[in-house]
Each structure stands twice: as C-alpha cells, then as structure tokens.
Amino acid sequence: PHGVGSVQYYIPHNPDENYFTFGSKYERELRQIALFDSIINNADRKGGHCLLDEKGRIRAIDHGVCFHTQPKLRTVIWDFEGKPIPPHLMADLEQLCMKLEKPPLSDQLKPLLTDDEIDALRERLDALIMSRKFPRPGPGRNYPWPPI
Numbered sequence: 001p002h003g004v005g006s007v008q009y010y011i012p013h014n015p016d017e018n019y020f021t022f023g024s025k026y027e028r029e030l031r032q033i034a035l036f037d038s039i040i041n042n043a044d045r046k047g048g049h050c051l052l053d054e055k056g057r058i059r060a061i062d063h064g065v066c067f068h069t070q071p072k073l074r075t076v077i078w079d080f081e082g083k084p085i086p087p088h089l090m091a092d093l094e095q096l097c098m099k100l101e102k103p104p105l106s107d108q109l110k111p112l113l114t115d116d117e118i119d120a121l122r123e124r125l126d127a128l129i130m131s132r133k134f135p136r137p138g139p140g141r142n143y144p145w146p147p148i
Contacts, residue, residue, distance in 0.1 A: 042065065049062045
C-alpha cells in the first residue's frame, strides 16, 4: 500500500555454516549461485550470504548491489572461473535470453531497471552464452570486503 519497497524474509539457518565451510558438498548449488551472480552483476557476494537452511538447502541472500551497467562482479565464489558452464545451465541461460526479449519478463523489468541496466543484463547473458564458460575475475576489485 505504500508503493515499491523491500521485504526481508528471515531464513532459519546454522550461523556456523557458510560458503567457506561447505567444501565441495554443495558444488552444484554454488555453480548456480556463481552463474546467477554473473548474470545480475552482483557486487557483494560474501561467504555469509550463502546460508545452509534447516532443511539442508543452500540459500543465497542479500542481492542489494546488483544490475549495475559497469562490470562490478565481486564475489568469493571464483571456484568455477574459466570452467565450462554445464549444459543444463547453458539451456537455462538461453531460455532466459529468449524470455528477456518479450513480455511478460521484459515488461516486468521495465519499472525496476533502467534501459541501460536491461541492455547491460542482455550483454552479460550474451557474453556467457558465447563463451560457454564461467567468467574470470577482472577488471577492478573482484572480491567483496569483508569476505564473510
């Protein structure tokens, strides 16, 4: 009733668990998060933004610094840099690219992002699809501070 705003949803989780404690157990989920962060140009993926919920699922939180037009990917999840994007995730990227071009998704994004931000989103998607690989760090500062 008060216009556009934000909502916070508390996720019960183990505060002793985070990206830095997961090891390779959640590699599949972390690949998805790394790719998602690349798409949205997340400038603040800290280790503590990957929670292990009460059901043993990984939850990625805190997406407040995203969609900038300039490359600003800052993340602690560089495990997959330069590695091939798995086929099922490539299919998701290609489907997202097609959906971005027409309603309803294109119409839903217009009130939330500027035209330049939408263009930058398309460029990031196109680059991922062309390279078929997870991005490498660069240019600029590529790790958030503090890391947790």
